[in-house]
Amino acid sequence: MTDIDKPINFIQQIINADLESGRVTDVVTRFPPEPNGYLHIGHAKSICLNFGLASQYNGQCNLRFDDTNPEKEDQAFVDAIIKDVRWLGYDWQGEPCYASNYFDQLYLWAVTLIKENRAYVCELDAQQMREFRGTLTEAGVNSPFRDRPAEESLALLEKMRIGLADEGSMTLRAKIDMASANINLRDPVLYRIKKMAHQRTGDKWNIYPSYDFAHGQEDAIEGVTHSICTLEFAANRPLYEWFTANLPLPSIPRQYEFGRLKLNYTITSKRKLKQLVDEKHVSGWDDPRMPTISGLRRRGVSARSIRNFCDSLAVAKTDGIVDVAQFEHFVRDDLNISAKRAMCVLKPLLVTLTNFSGQEQVKIEAKNHPNRDDMGSRVINFSEQFYIDQADFSEDTSLSRKKFKRLVIGDYVRLRSAFIVRADDVVKNAAGDIVEVIASLVPNTVGQDAPEGIKARGVIHWVDAVSAVDCAVNIYDRLFNQADPDQGDQHFLEHLNPDSLKVVTGCKAEAILEGSIAGDHYQFEREGYFTRDTSDAASPVFNCTIGLRDNWKA
């Protein structure tokens, strides 16, 4: 389906109506991560949505850090997020925005609310506040500090600000309705004391605004027209609108919620991903098994495939769980078109030709892509000895040609891009393992059909023994072996797949792979898509992004 006939989602419908009615003249969105972890595939959906909408409507999308809680945030996360958003292919005007840039203004607005008798400093402690809040079915009780004079609250807020009040001793609260059926409206906290330096404002503040008091106002300051967030914030919308109605904001943004992306066999909770990292269940935020943008990148997933996948997702209010197979489809779909082909033998089995007459090595020209001549070709050495995969050879001559399209003693097989060869004999070691195959090539079969009477069982990949590059390959499987590892909260670690990483050493790659770099995508023919790992040193290490589809039943 092309973009043209792709049905528009409910947010686009709203934007169209807003544009038509004149409610807005330009579209401004924002992607507002809290820098308390790395971005993951779930964020990618939001990034593509927000930046995508801005570009569709010729508007603007701000990257804005919602850095209102220094306790959990870090500059390193800010840096990683910027890198990931850029890598995904998006950019923004000027410097990124930060909630912390608006702390002065936010404070002034807090003062305004107090003066207008819409906020007060409350000295209930956390425990008491919880008790006074009531429950889902019972109304809350007004704080005894609710009706104190504005002057008193003003003085107390100042005290909080300059660090004269202890953490937890008091908060600034909005005066709304302790009996509201919406618990978010039961006098929510606007400011809390955190005597802690902030990565950007240093020790200027001893108090920090809450999400609710900050988010909509940040949107208003930036002129955001459509503030798109996930479903769990729907209950916060009335509060968002309360600020918008009671504060002298420069613009009136509106919040809309859509269903966040969930994938089966995958965790998309920053808290849990952080736990995997902190407890060393993975090597880091960019471990290729992680659903983080940096992990996917290191794994070899292309930015384009992530974007294509996100664009295929519905923007709606249903919270479904997408099958990872759908994501994998887009990974293969892009790599199939864009990745150069190369050959690498994972489990080498040496083959020696008995009739290789050439004194010199033969040069084979191999296409870099079967359906794309624009990707050119490369020259591969072909000599007396080469490697094939152990799985591509069998001594069992009773295997049918239909069932085993590989090399069998006495039968023929096509070496990809090269000759047709016949297996004649095997050499075994003392343990009885096959260590070498003795074969003979059929002359003049490079780029030519098989001569009369000879029919290759199939096509297998190979690597020339003289020019082979030693390498290792990381094969990944899903990190969790349960479709919903997130279920049960505490126990997701119990669903970790112990076999999620298999390191295969002693692999043989064709010469050209020696010069590959991380970020180059290759299809190792008949195996899958691979990219060079960022951490390899001496000999190359390749990460398997994803295997080729494998439809045949053994």
Added chain:
RNA sequence: UGGGGCGUGGCCAAGCGGUUAAGGCAACGGGUUUUGAUCCCGUCAUCGGAGGUUCGAUCCCUCCCGCCCCAGCCA
């Protein structure tokens, strides 16, 4: 339990009172192929349930059932 949101094939979904109920993923058949890949054909639903309104309902109303979110000085 109060409030808010959601229920269309195995999965994601379009549909906005009259449609043969889009499309993608998966699956299953078949064709092409120097990758058992790609590509190409084909198969695969009566819309959570029950009432009601209407000439006509997946789309409107009522009730019921199920799932998700909210009782952080997290976001």
